[in-house]
Amino acid sequence: MPGPSDLTLSLGGHTRETADRPMPQPALFVALECDRAAAGASRHALGGVSAVLLGRGRTRQHERSTGAAGEELVIRVPDPWMSSQHARLEASFGRWILTDAGSKNGTVVNGAGVDRAVLHDGDLVELGHTLFWFRERVPLGHEDLRDLAIDLAEVAARPPGLVTLAPAYRRVLDDVERMARSAISILLLGESGTGKELLARALHRLSGRGGELVAVNCGAIPDTLVESELFGHKKGAFSGANEDRAGLVRSADRGTLFLDEVGDLPLASQAALLRVLQEKEVMPVGASRPVPVDIRVVAATHRDLDDMVERGEFRQDLFARLAGFTAELPPLRDRREDLGLLFAILYARHVGEIGEQGGIDPQAARALFRYAWPRNVRELDSALATAVVLAAGKPLALEHLPGEIRAALDARPPQPAPAPVAPAATSGGGEIGLSAEDRALREELVSHLRHHAGNISAVARAMGKDRKQIQRWVKRFGLAPESFR
Numbered sequence: 001m002p003g004p005s006d007l008t009l010s011l012g013g014h015t016r017e018t019a020d021r022p023m024p025q026p027a028l029f030v031a032l033e034c035d036r037a038a039a040g041a042s043r044h045a046l047g048g049v050s051a052v053l054l055g056r057g058r059t060r061q062h063e064r065s066t067g068a069a070g071e072e073l074v075i076r077v078p079d080p081w082m083s084s085q086h087a088r089l090e091a092s093f094g095r096w097i098l099t100d101a102g103s104k105n106g107t108v109v110n111g112a113g114v115d116r117a118v119l120h121d122g123d124l125v126e127l128g129h130t131l132f133w134f135r136e137r138v139p140l141g142h143e144d145l146r147d148l149a150i151d152l153a154e155v156a157a158r159p160p161g162l163v164t165l166a167p168a169y170r171r172v173l174d175d176v177e178r179m180a181r182s183a184i185s186i187l188l189l190g191e192s193g194t195g196k197e198l199l200a201r202a203l204h205r206l207s208g209r210g211g212e213l214v215a216v217n218c219g220a221i222p223d224t225l226v227e228s229e230l231f232g233h234k235k236g237a238f239s240g241a242n243e244d245r246a247g248l249v250r251s252a253d254r255g256t257l258f259l260d261e262v263g264d265l266p267l268a269s270q271a272a273l274l275r276v277l278q279e280k281e282v283m284p285v286g287a288s289r290p291v292p293v294d295i296r297v298v299a300a301t302h303r304d305l306d307d308m309v310e311r312g313e314f315r316q317d318l319f320a321r322l323a324g325f326t327a328e329l330p331p332l333r334d335r336r337e338d339l340g341l342l343f344a345i346l347y348a349r350h351v352g353e354i355g356e357q358g359g360i361d362p363q364a365a366r367a368l369f370r371y372a373w374p375r376n377v378r379e380l381d382s383a384l385a386t387a388v389v390l391a392a393g394k395p396l397a398l399e400h401l402p403g404e405i406r407a408a409l410d411a412r413p414p415q416p417a418p419a420p421v422a423p424a425a426t427s428g429g430g431e432i433g434l435s436a437e438d439r440a441l442r443e444e445l446v447s448h449l450r451h452h453a454g455n456i457s458a459v460a461r462a463m464g465k466d467r468k469q470i471q472r473w474v475k476r477f478g479l480a481p482e483s484f485r
Contacts, residue, residue, distance in 0.1 A: 022139035022140055022141040022144070022167065022168070022171075022453070023047075023139070023140065023141075024137035024138060024139050024140075024453070025045060025046065025047035025137065025138060025140055026045075026046040026047065026096060026134070026135065026136050026137070026138070027043055027044060027045050027046055027134075027135050027138040027140065027337075028043075028044045028046060028052060028075075028089070028132055028133070028134055028135075029041060029042065029043050029044070029132065029133040029134075029135070029165060029337045029340075030042045030044075030060070030075060030077065030130065030132055030149075031124075031131045031132060031133040031336075031337065031339065031340035031369070032130070032131045032339075032340030032343060032344070032360075032365055033060075033077060033078075033079060033129065033130050034129040034130065034131070034359050034360050034361065034362050034365050034395070035079070035129050035359045035395075036078070036079075036359070037340075037343060037344040037347050037348070037359060037360065038151065038152045038344055038348060039060055039151055039344075040149065040150045040151035040152055040154070040155070040340075040341055040344055041149070041150060041165055041337075041338075041340045041341040041344070042060070042062070042147065042148060042149035042150070042165075043144075043147070043148045043149075043165045043167075043337065044062060044073060044075065044147050045138075045140050045144065045145045045146075045147075046073075046091070046096070047140070047145070048070070048071055049064075049070070049071050049072065049073050049091065050067070050069045050070035050071060050072060050090065050091055051067075051069065051070075051072045051073070051088060051089065051090045051091070052072070052073045052074075052075065052088070052089040052090075053072065053073070053074045053075070053085065053088055053101075054075050054076075054077075054082075054086050054087045054088070054089065054127055054132070055074075055075075055076055055077075055082060055083060055084045055085050055086045055087075055101075056076060056077065056078065056079055056080070056082040056083060056084045056086065056128070057076025057077065057078060057084075058076075058078060059076075059078055060076070060077055060078060060149070061075075061076050062074065062075045062076070062147050062149075064147075077127075077128075077130045079127070079128040079129050079130045080128070081105055081128030081129045081130075082103070082105070082127050082128035082129075082130060083101070083102075083103040083104050083105070083128075085101045085102070085103075086100075086101060086103040086107070086127045086128070087099065087100050087101055087103065087107045087125075087127055088101050089119070095118050095119070096118070096119045096134070097116065097117070097118055097119070098114070098116070098117050098118075098119055098125060099115070099116045100114065100115050100116070103127070105127075105128055107125070107126075107127060108125070108126035108127075109123055109124070109125055109126075110123055110124055111124075111126075111366055111370075111409065119134045119136075120134075120136065121134070121135055121136035121137065122134070122135070122336070124366060124369050124370070126362055126366065129359075129362050131340065131362070131365055131366070131369065133336060133337055133339075133340075133369070135337065138167060139167060139168050139453060140167055141167065141171075144167040144170075148165065150163055150165065150341055152344055152345065152348060155341075155344075155345055159201070159202035159205045159206060160198055160201070160202060161195050161198035161199045161201070161202045162176075162177065162199075162202050163341065164335065164338050164341075165337045165338055165341060166330070166335045166337055166338055168330075169329075169330055169335060169338075172327050172328070172329075175325075175327070176199065176202075176203065176327055177206060179203075179325050180202075180203050180206035180207050181206065181207055181208055183296055184324035184325050185277070185296070185297045185298070185299065185321060185322050185323070185324040185325070186200075186203065186297075186298045186299070186324065186325045186326075186327070187262075187298075187299050187300070187301075187305075187322050187323040187324075187325070187326045187327075188200065188298065188299070188300040188301075188326075188327055188328075188329060189300070189301065189302075189305075189326065189327070189328040189329065190300075190302060190328055190329030190330070190331070191302050191329075191331045191376055192302045192375065192376065192378070193332075193375045193376030193377055193378030193379060194329040194330070194331055194332070194376045194377060195329060195376075195377050196260065196300035196329060197215060197258065197260060197300070199327075199329065200213070200215070200256070200258040200260075200298045200300065201213060201258075203256065203298055204255065204256040204258075204296075204298075207256060207296060209254060209255050209256060209296060210254050210255070211252060211253055211254030211255025211256070211294075211295075212251065212252060212255040212256075213252070213255055213256045213258060214248050214249075214251045214252035214255065214256070214257055214258065215258040215260060216229075216230065216248050216257065216258065216259050216260060217260050217261060218259055218260060218261045218262050218263075218264045218265045219260075219261040219264035223266050223269075226265065226266060226269040227268075227269055227272055227285055228245070228247070228285045229247060229248060230247055230248050230249050230269070230272075230273070231247045231249055231250075231272065231276070231282045231283060231284050231285065232244070232245045232246045232247025232249075232250055232282065232284040232285070235286075244284075245284075246284075247282065247284060249276060249282050249293060249295060250282055250291065250293055252293075252295045253293050253294055253295060254294050254295075255295065255296070256295070256296045256297075256298055257295045257296070257297050257298070258298050258299075258300070259273075259297065259298070259299040259300070259322075260299075260300050260301075261300065261301055261302070261303075262299040262300065262301050262322065263301040263302075263303035263305055263308060263314060264301075264303075267313070267314075267315065270314065270315045270318050271315065271318075273318060274315060274317060274318045274321060276293065276295075277297065277318075277321045277322075278321070280292060280293060280294065280295075281293060297322065299322045304467075304468075305319055305323075306466060306467050306468065307467075307468055310466065310468070328457070331373070331376055332373040332376045332377055332379075332380065333372050333373050333374075336369060339368060339369060339380075340365075342377060342380060343360070343365075343368065343380070343384070346380060346381050346384045346385075347360075347384055347388065347396075350384055350385050350388040351388055357393070358391060358393050358394045358395040358396070359395045359396070360395055360396040361395050361396065361397045361398065363397075363398050363409070364387075364395075364396050364397055364398045364400070364401055366409065367398060367401060367405050367406055367408050367409050368380075368401075368405065370408040370409060370411060371404070371405045371408035372408070383401060383402055383405060384396075386400075386402070387400040387401055441473070442473075442477045444463070445459070445463075445470070445473055445474070445477065445479070446479065448462050448463060449474075449479065449481060449484045450484055452484075453484055454481035454482055454483070454484035455481075456470050456471060456474070456481055
């Protein structure tokens with residue numbers, strides 16, 4: 001399963017580099033307390049740790065100590081279904097071994113009871129009514145090595161959409177916050193439902209601009225009305241124009257214009273929008289003089305704008321204007337460490353509407369972690385809204401979830417990350433079927449993939465190539481970018 005490190009972050013066309021380069025290492029997440037969703041979630045780096053003791057305590061707590069075998073971590077959760085000494089996790093020859101410590105209610109890994117198990121990337125561990133999420137290779141920088149806990153009180157104190165336990169995504173959000181008060185245009189990339197509008201609203205809230213945030217769904221406006229809707233029109237400019245209209249761009253004056261699905265704009269409208277960004281003025285349909293406008297633009301799309309530019313479907317000069325700063329939002333399936341936290345946030349919101357709270361049954365919680373979430377956070381929100389109503393104040397059960405999520409319990413659990421790429425087969429002095437030029441190219445590509453932790457977009461920028469070209473080379477040479485994370 002791909003990790004969260006496959007994130008694009010650029011400013012002025014360059015990848016953000018830090019002196020403290022993140023290094024992949026194992027981590028354990030206290031993902032969800034089924035009976036106390038508001039407790040949130042926590043992340044614990046395991047690099048340098050020899051053992052982890054998991055058990056019941058009076059409060060959620062963690063502490064580290066140095067023993068004869070090295071550093072030990074103790075994590076306690078106030079879960080009455082857990083034993084005080086429930087399970088132990090120990091490092092052994094590069095692997096992590098989970099052993100039940102004679103608990104009363106047993107230890108479960110990916111839905112199956114175990115006494116002892118070797119953990120793999122993406123394994124879901126259940127102790128009592130608490131879920132733990134294990135990751136083998138999380139890109140952790142020096143600032144990420146401390147234990148990090150996020151509860152709903154901290155979530156409430158920050159703009160929505162700016163909390164995460166995924167360190168790579170945290171670095172993206174940190175830079176997004178730094179950009180908030182600038183006038184630079186921001187481009188948010190990601191699949192539908194990943195929270196691009198939520199992040200745009202957070203940007204506006206942090207910007208300090210006095211105007212409104214005006215959201216425009218570029219894909220929902222008929223092609224014939226795009227310019228009049230965006231730029232306004234004068235009375236009598238066309239049939240049905242019975243009065244002057246300011247348009248959406250001028251409605252965002254001194255505020256933020258959020259162009260959602262900007263990749264759906266027709267080419268003619270792209271040219272008009274480019275003029276607005278360049279000249280900071282709007283020409284309403286039917287007008288003879290432009291109107292000055294002060295806007296900050298945040299654009300978003302799930303489409304590959306690089307590919308659209310290459311095919312002539314999106315203007316390169318507009319792309320350059322919109323992408324002053326670019327951030328890519330990961331899909332939910334690649335940030336499952338945040339699933340329990342997102343559940344807590346959304347569950348509290350929907351429970352607040354009906355005033356009753358019952359938590360979630362562990363089996364239902366397991367299904368949430370096993371499901372692929374093709375429609376991302378938006379799908380999770382919709383599923384929980386319905387489930388809360390059906391549960392009527394009782395714990396959310398498997399029967400309250402949509403059929404496709406229930407079916408995830410019968411699917412195979414997430415598989416371990418692919419092994420690091422092996423050198424191509426050789427014959428004599430070189431790889432079979434590869435010319436000397438191809439061998440040199442492959443070696444250069446592997447070097448960049450290692451340096452950029454498998455981030456295709458970062459490799460493309462480093463090599464001065466289009467992202468699609470890097471993907472073609474990766475496929476041609478049989479490489480697996482995720483193996484470098």
